[in-house]
Structures are given as C-alpha cells and as structure tokens.
Amino acid sequence: MAEGYQESGAGDGLDLTQFYQIFFEEAGENLDQMEQMLLNLNLETADDEALNGIFRCAHSVKGGAATFGFSDVAELTHQMESLLDKLRRHELQPNPLMVDVLLESADASRLLLARHQTGDTSDPPSTAGLVQRISELASGSVPMAAEPVVEVVPVVAAPAAPPPVAAAPAAKVPKVAASSRLLEVRLGPLERGEQADGVKDLFRDIVGLGRIAEVASDKPEIRVFKVRTTSADDELLDLFVFHVAREQVQIQQLPEEEGSVGWLDLEDPPAGAPVAPAPGYGFFENAPGGFDTAPAPAPAKAPAAVPVAARPAGGNAPAAAHAAQPEAATIRVAISKVDQLINLVGELVITQAMLAQNSQALDPAVNQQLLAGLADLDRNTRDLQESVMSIRMIPMSIVFSRFPRMLRDLASKLGKKVDFVTQGEATELDKGLVEKITDPLTHLVRNSCDHGIELPEDRLQAGKSETGTITLSAAHQGGSIVIEVRDDGRGLSREKILQKARERGIEVSDSMSDPDVWQLIFAPGFSTADVVTDVSGRGVGMDVVKKNIAALNGTVEIDSVVGQGMKVSVRLPLTLAIMDGMSVGVGEEVYILPLSSVVESFQVKDEAVNTVAQGSRLVKVRDEYMPVIELEKVFRVPRHGSDKASDIMVVVEAEGSRVALLVDELLGQQQVVVKNLETNYRKVPNVSGATILGDGQVALILDTSALVRRSRH
Amino acid sequence: MNEVIGETKTATMGAREYLTFRLGQEEYGIDILKVQEIRGYEKPTRIANVPEFIRGVVNLRGTIVPIVDMRLKFNCEKAEYNGFTVVIILNLYSRVVGIVVDSVSDVMELTSEQVRPAPDLDASLDNSAVLGLGSVNERMLILLDIEKLMAGVDMGLVSLGA
Numbered sequence: 001m002a003e004g005y006q007e008s009g010a011g012d013g014l015d016l017t018q019f020y021q022i023f024f025e026e027a028g029e030n031l032d033q034m035e036q037m038l039l040n041l042n043l044e045t046a047d048d049e050a051l052n053g054i055f056r057c058a059h060s061v062k063g064g065a066a067t068f069g070f071s072d073v074a075e076l077t078h079q080m081e082s083l084l085d086k087l088r089r090h091e092l093q094p095n096p097l098m099v100d101v102l103l104e105s106a107d108a109s110r111l112l113l114a115r116h117q118t119g120d121t122s123d124p125p126s127t128a129g130l131v132q133r134i135s136e137l138a139s140g141s142v143p144m145a146a147e148p149v150v151e152v153v154p155v156v157a158a159p160a161a162p163p164p165v166a167a168a169p170a171a172k173v174p175k176v177a178a179s180s181r182l183l184e185v186r187l188g189p190l191e192r193g194e195q196a197d198g199v200k201d202l203f204r205d206i207v208g209l210g211r212i213a214e215v216a217s218d219k220p221e222i223r224v225f226k227v228r229t230t231s232a233d234d235e236l237l238d239l240f241v242f243h244v245a246r247e248q249v250q251i252q253q254l255p256e257e258e259g260s261v262g263w264l265d266l267e268d269p270p271a272g273a274p275v276a277p278a279p280g281y282g283f284f285e286n287a288p289g290g291f292d293t294a295p296a297p298a299p300a301k302a303p304a305a306v307p308v309a310a311r312p313a314g315g316n317a318p319a320a321a322h323a324a325q326p327e328a329a330t331i332r333v334a335i336s337k338v339d340q341l342i343n344l345v346g347e348l349v350i351t352q353a354m355l356a357q358n359s360q361a362l363d364p365a366v367n368q369q370l371l372a373g374l375a376d377l378d379r380n381t382r383d384l385q386e387s388v389m390s391i392r393m394i395p396m397s398i399v400f401s402r403f404p405r406m407l408r409d410l411a412s413k414l415g416k417k418v419d420f421v422t423q424g425e426a427t428e429l430d431k432g433l434v435e436k437i438t439d440p441l442t443h444l445v446r447n448s449c450d451h452g453i454e455l456p457e458d459r460l461q462a463g464k465s466e467t468g469t470i471t472l473s474a475a476h477q478g479g480s481i482v483i484e485v486r487d488d489g490r491g492l493s494r495e496k497i498l499q500k501a502r503e504r505g506i507e508v509s510d511s512m513s514d515p516d517v518w519q520l521i522f523a524p525g526f527s528t529a530d531v532v533t534d535v536s537g538r539g540v541g542m543d544v545v546k547k548n549i550a551a552l553n554g555t556v557e558i559d560s561v562v563g564q565g566m567k568v569s570v571r572l573p574l575t576l577a578i579m580d581g582m583s584v585g586v587g588e589e590v591y592i593l594p595l596s597s598v599v600e601s602f603q604v605k606d607e608a609v610n611t612v613a614q615g616s617r618l619v620k621v622r623d624e625y626m627p628v629i630e631l632e633k634v635f636r637v638p639r640h641g642s643d644k645a646s647d648i649m650v651v652v653e654a655e656g657s658r659v660a661l662l663v664d665e666l667l668g669q670q671q672v673v674v675k676n677l678e679t680n681y682r683k684v685p686n687v688s689g690a691t692i693l694g695d696g697q698v699a700l701i702l703d704t705s706a707l708v709r710r711s712r713h
Numbered sequence: 714m715n716e717v718i719g720e721t722k723t724a725t726m727g728a729r730e731y732l733t734f735r736l737g738q739e740e741y742g743i744d745i746l747k748v749q750e751i752r753g754y755e756k757p758t759r760i761a762n763v764p765e766f767i768r769g770v771v772n773l774r775g776t777i778v779p780i781v782d783m784r785l786k787f788n789c790e791k792a793e794y795n796g797f798t799v800v801i802i803l804n805l806y807s808r809v810v811g812i813v814v815d816s817v818s819d820v821m822e823l824t825s826e827q828v829r830p831a832p833d834l835d836a837s838l839d840n841s842a843v844l845g846l847g848s849v850n851e852r853m854l855i856l857l858d859i860e861k862l863m864a865g866v867d868m869g870l871v872s873l874g875a
Contacts, residue, residue, distance in 0.1 A: 700758065
C-alpha cells in the first residue's frame with residue numbers, strides 16, 4: 001500500500017507546508033474524536049452512527065495524510081479504515097481486541113504525525129506489527145494478542161527505545177529526564193478499588209512511561225499515587241482512561257525535592273505498602289541514587305515553568321508523541337465568541353459615529369483635547385473593526401490552493417491527465433464555512449478525478465481531449481455562495497446507480513427523474529466505483545458531503561450528462577459573509593448592490609430610453625438593449641417634496657443577463673457584513689439580506705438575480 | 714407550536730408576572746418572560762410591500778430585528794412616533810421581534826383567580842391569541858399570548874411553511 005504514496009512533503013512548486021498546521025490540528029481533532037468514540041463504543045449494541053463516525057475520522061486522517069504525502073500515517077489509517085469499514089457494514093462484530101488495536105493505531109498515528117510536524121528525520125517507529133494485527137482482525141481471524149496494553153510497546157516505543165526500568169531517562173536520554181516531573185495522581189471515586197491497579201500496570205508495561213508508587217489515601221474510594229514521568233498530563237490521561245474514567249483522574253504537580261528523583265529507582269513497591277505521605281517526602285532522600293548528574297538541574301528549576309514545547313523534539317523518547325508538539329501558532333476559538341465580538345464592535349462603531357456627529361458642533365478651539373481624543377477613537381475603532389472582521393473572513397483561495405497538488409498526485413496514481421482550473425478564488429467566505437466546506441470539497445474533487453475523469457485512452461476513444469478538466473469555482477449568487485465542482489468526465493451512469501440501489505435494497509423505479517437518481521449517491525455507503533481504491537470508492541464522501549452541507553443550511557445539486565461530465569453545485573447561505581457592496585440612494589433610502597454584479601453605472605439621457613409595451617422600458621447601452629428596473633417602483637420608495645426623477649443607472653449582471661437599475665445617486669463602495677433577514681424575519685422579495693451601515697441604520701442588500709429574473713417576466 | 718401554546722396556557726394557572734402596556738385606551742399584558750428589553754423608538758429601515766404595521770427592521774446591537782407597530786395592527790386611532798414612543802423587544806421562539814406601543818405601564822403579578830376567560834371579542838386580533846382578561850383594582854388587562862399572535866400567518870413575520 002505504502003508504495004502508492006509519495007513520500008515527500010513540500011516541493012513540486014506549490015508549498016504545501018502552509019497547510020500542514022491546519023492538517024495537524026484537524027488530524028489531531030479527528031484522532032481525539034475517534035478515540036472518544038471508540039472508548040464510548042458499546043460493543044454489544046454498537047450503533048451505525050457511531051461506527052460511521054469512527055470510520056469518517058479515520059478516513060479524514062487518511063485522506064489528509066495521503067494528500068500531504070505522509071505515507072506511513074496514510075497506510076496505517078488505511079488499514080484502520082478497512083477494518084472499520086467491515087465493522088460498519090456489519091461484516092464483522094466489534095470486539096475488545098479491535099478497539100484496542102484501533103486505539104493503539106490512533107496513538108501510533110499521533111506519534112507519527114508529531115514526527116512529521118517536528119520534522120524528525122530519525123528512523124520512524126515501525127507500525128508493521130499493528131498493520132499485521134489489524135489485517136488479521138479485518139480478515140476475521142482472531143490473533144491471540146494477550147495483553148493489548150502491552151502491545152502498545154512495539155508501537156510507541158521506538159526501535160532504539162532506551163532499555164526499560166530505571167535507565168530510561170537517566171543516562172541515555174538526559175534531556176528527557178531533565179523535564180521529568182513529580183506528580184500526584186488521585187483516582188476516584190472508584191467503584192472498585194482494583195481499577196487503579198490497571199493504572200499501576202500501565203507503568204510496568206509501558207517502557208519509559210515513568211514510575212509509580214502508591215501513597216496512603218485519606219478516603220477508601222480514592223487511591224493516590226505518586227508518579228514520576230516525562231509524559232504530559234494529557235498523555236497520562238489518555239493512558240489512564242483505559243482503566244478509569246477521565247473525570248476520575250486528577251493530576252497535580254508536586255514540588256521537586258533535591259535528590260527526590262532517586263525514588264524513581266525504587267523497584268515495584270510492595271503492593272499496598274504505604275509510602276510516606278506528602279509532606280517532606282523524606283524517604284526520597286535516602287533512596288538508592290540511580291540518578292546522579294543528569295536530572296539534577298531539573299529539580300533546581302521550577303518544573304511547572306518548563307514549557308512543553310521546550311522539551312526535546314522527537315528523538316527516541318517514547319514520550320515524544322505529545323511532548324514533541326510545538327506550540328501552536330494559532331488558536332482555535334468558538335465561532336460564537338467571534339460573532340459576539342463582531343456584534344460588539346459593530347455597536348462600538350455606531351456609538352463612535354454618534355459621538356463624532358454630536359461633537360461636530362463643538363468649538364474646536366475650546367474642546368481641542370476632546371476632539372483629538374475623538375479622532376483617535378475614530379481611528380482605533382476602525383482598525384479594531386477591520387481586525388475583528390478579518391478574523392472570520394478568508395478567501396476561497398486558501399481552500400482552492402490545496403487541490404492542485406492533491407490532484408496531481410491523484411492523477412498520476414490513477415494514470416489520468418487532469419487540468420485543474422479555479423475561478424472566483426477571491427470570494428471571501430466566512431471561516432466557519434470554509435472549514436466546514438473544505439472536507440466536502442476535497443471529497444468532491446477527489447471523486448471527480450477518480451470516478452469522473454476517464455483514462456486518457458478512453459477519453460481519446462470518446463472523442464475528447466486526452467486531458468480532462470476539473471473546474472472549481474466560487475461565486476456570490478443572490479443570497480448564497482455557490483461553489484461548483486465540474487468535470488468533463490464520463491458523467492454518472494443512471495443504470496449503474498439504479499442497479500446499485502437495488503442491490504442495497506433501496507426502493508427505486510426506472511421512471512425516476514434524473515435528479516432523483518443522482519440524489520441516490522448521497523446514501524451512506526453508496527458507491528458506484530467498481531473497485532475500492534485507497535482514493536475513494538468506499539462510499540464515504542457523498543453522504544458526508546451532503547450531511548456537512550445540510551448542517552450549514554446549504555444544498556447540493558448534481559447535474560450530469562453521460563459522456564459530458566458532471567457538475568456538483570454546493571449552495572451555501574450567506575450566514576455571515578463580507579462582500580464588497582455599492583451603496584445607492586433611492587429617495588431617502590439606501591440599498592446595497594453586490595459589487596461583483598455591478599458592471600457599470602452612467603447618467604442616462606432621455607433619448608437612450610425606449611418604452612415598449614406595458615410601460616416597461618429598455619435602455620440602449622452601447623448597442624445593447626437592456627430592461628430598466630426602477631428601484632423606486634419596485635420598493636415603493638416614498639417621495640417627499642420635489643419630484644426629482646432618477647437619472648442614474650447601474651447595470652448589473654446576474655445569471656448571464658443584464659439589467660439597468662434606475663437610482664437617484666451612487667453613494668460609494670464599502671465592505672458590508674451580510675446579515676440574514678430570515679433569522680428574525682422572513683424572506684423579502686428581491687432582497688438577499690441586510691447589513692448595518694456606519695450610522696447604525698439597516699440597509700437592504702439587493703438580490704440581483706431576483707431582479708434580473710423579474711425583468712424576464 | 715401547539716405544545717408551546719399549551720404550555721403557556723397551563724402555566725397561567727399559577728401567579729405570573731405580566732408586562733403591561735397601553736395601546737390607545739386599552740391596557741394589555743404580556744408574559745414578562747418573553748420580554749428581552751424596552752427601548753425608545755428609532756426609525757426602522759422600511760421594507761417594501763409589507764403590511765403597514767410592519768414598520769421595517771432595525772439594528773439591535775448587530776441583530777436585524779423586525780418592528781411591528783401594535784397600534785397599527787390593532788387599528789388604534791393614532792400612531793404617533795415621538796421621543797416617548799416605546800419599543801418592547803420580545804424573544805419568541807428564539808426569534809427577536811420588536812413591538813411599538815404607546816407606553817409601558819408596569820409589571821404586575823396576576824394569580825389565576827384574577828384572570829377570567831376572554832369573551833368573544835370583535836377585534837382585529839385573533840381571539841385565540843387572548844389568554845384572558847385580568848382585573849387588578851378596577852383596571853382591566855387584556856392578556857395576550859404574544860407568541861401566538863406574532864406567529865400568526867396574518868402578521869407575515871415568518872415565511873410560510875417555515
């Protein structure tokens with residue numbers, strides 16, 4: 001399997017490294033989620049949702065790893081995926097061995113990812129044993145893996161792992177020892193006291209994890225241990241949850257004592273033998289001194305002050321998986337917090353505008369300081385607003401640019417020739433949306449390449465050029481953002497889908513309309529691929545695509561013509577998107593036109609306008625006649641005072657047609673935050689949303705597509 | 714939706730607090746728990762082709778909120794907008810809606826004994842949106858099921874089928 005992946009990181013022209021961080025974060029999240037779901041899995045009555053969920057996690061990690069060329073991770077997760085696929089298809093019954101091996105594999109994947117992240121070039125730990133076990137399990141045979149936890153060793157421990165027991169941190173890897181910590185671990189309240197013994201066994205079984213000794217506890221249901229370890233708290237927790245619930249574990253750092261490290265060398269303390277209670281830790285002092293020089297500096301420093309990132313990266317230390325993770329350069333925050341921030345800043349801007357207005361009447365000479373302060377406030381407010389807005393907005397190019405490389409690798413692997421074209425890269429999209437749309441898009445693009453585009457010889461035979469084209473485009477359209485994935489491949493085969501559906505027991509009839517048939521491919525596990533490849537074909541993808549997009553209140557439409565290609569349109573609502581708008585005045589009101597649809601504006605001369613039947617008017621612009629829409633009439637804008645007739649026209653283009661909108665004045669261009677009217681109100685004809693102007697007033701954003709459609713009737 | 718209304722009705726059995734406001738000569742009460750805040754009137758942005766009592770939308774700290782003038786809705790004689798005009802911001806079905814009233818009187822606690830079933834009213838409002846009549850010291854309150862009233866199709870506040 002591994003041969004199929006290219007082992008390379010960056011290069012090939014495009015610098016993929018800029019996406020590494022995102023991938024590592026996502027993969028970490030996926031692995032965490034998978035672990036959680038595995039741990040919560042009820043083996044007797046495992047529900048499909050949970051199994052599908054675990055599968056998707058593995059699939060996402062695999063997809064990303066393959067994209068970025070981390071072949072070892074891709075291979076391991078591919079194996080996991082195969083096993084999980086059988087589970088979710090109920091071809092196999094989940095058993096504890098499987099869960100164990102999957103958890104171990106997740107840990108191993110983390111370790112491998114951490115190595116890639118830190119650029120560790122030493123020999124990677126072998127995953128052959130794991131792969132072997134997974135495939136045995138997947139084939140239905142049950143390997144006699146005695147103690148699953150012990151099995152972690154070959155994975156986590158690198159080949160050159162330090163010899164077990166005392167030696168571990170001391171002489172061989174002094175750096176690790178330098179950051180070893182003394183912890184007090186409280187387990188409980190436990191239903192059964194023996195649960196804690198499992199935790200103790202962990203330290204015996206896992207090389208290099210550290211040492212543990214029991215301390216007398218004040219309560220019978222709580223067991224207290226002293227632990228010396230180099231591992232991070234998270235890592236310990238991850239291990240402990242094999243035996244006790246996460247909530248039952250409390251880890252607390254203890255102050256270091258000079259010479260206390262010697263305690264590490266204690267052989268397994270006699271079970272139940274009470275170790276000296278916390279204060280003083282006197283017994284450490286005379287303990288056999290397995291540690292001499294190396295760890296000495298550590299106690300001198302306050303261990304808590306040693307940042308995780310400062311630990312030696314990678315190396316052969318088994319604890320490196322977490323320790324090696326460099327400090328993240330970004331933070332992830334809940335979208336709701338950013339939303340709140342944006343709203344608050346909006347309020348601030350309005351307040352500021354009000355202050356500015358009220359201060360205009362003040363005498364500049366008398367109120368010089370106040371006015372200077374207000375000017376500063378003005379500038380700061382605007383800067384703040386811009387920064388806050390920019391938190392959420394990212395251009396689609398961030399998403400788009402990860403595809404060329406992926407397609408390149410994919411095409412060469414599949415022996416296909418593919419051109420990749422992107423359009424509308426500058427379309428800015430809410431970060432929340434971008435994150436959620438990236439995965440579905442990846443699936444769609446991958447599917448297009450794998451299923452859509454034919455092999456070069458087939459294409460030639462079909463009278464097409466040897467090279468297929470996949471087009472990815474993004475555009476604002478009315479009140480939505482439409483992202484399209486188009487290919488000029490073979491298109492969907494109606495017969496094949498119907499046949500597959502029947503095989504799967506889905507009720508279908510031959511008279512179904514094409515769109516209904518296409519919708520079938522969104523069923524979970526549905527695949528039209530003849531061969532399951534490591535690229536796609538397991539049916540994961542389309543159901544996830546649909547689910548993810550539906551979660552964003554979006555829709556997916558498929559258009560396909562056999563032999564001509566296929567187009568998947570993803571339509572997303574503008575829950576919160578910034579767009580460039582042109583504000584126009586009509587009467588006393590202000591409307592916003594999406595700048596992307598504005599073609600030109602001009603002052604109209606009477607002779608250019610012709611009236612045709614039923615009073616509708618046409619304007620001639622450079623030999624082209626286009627319908628005139630008087631916004632004043634469409635929106636019934638009241639006119640006060642003098643009957644000034646509008647004489648400015650803005651030509652807008654939408655859905656391939658142009659219309660001229662008659663307005664009173666052009667007020668300017670600005671970035672506007674699109675707000676949904678439907679949140680508290682309802683859909684308004686010809687309006688795609690609303691925005692808040694600098695003065696706090698609401699302005700409606702016009703739906704140019706609707707206006708264009710209107711002119712056609 | 715029916716569930717919510719049922720809940721509202723049963724809940725009126727105990728003592729509840731009502732925010733009372735005036736529309737013309739009449740005094741109305743609405744469940745205080747539906748009230749988010751009370752604000753002064755500011756000119757909303759007009760929306761074309763909607764009933765007159767929907768005044769438009771305003772910006773409430775970044776949220777676009779529709780404004781309904783209850784006086785126009787209930788055919789009051791006059792509906793003036795001045796510095797004393799009050800907007801009650803309501804939180805209904807996780808939507809935010811503002812209603813314009815003449816004035817807000819006070820908050821009253823009514824026990825179920827103080828609430829009588831509403832007689833058939835010949836009014837512009839749906840009878841089922843009236844929870845009952847409350848009487849406090851010779852004052853009569855028309856207790857409104859404001860949630861039901863606002864969700865009514867004739868209000869046009871929600872998209873049909875939504």
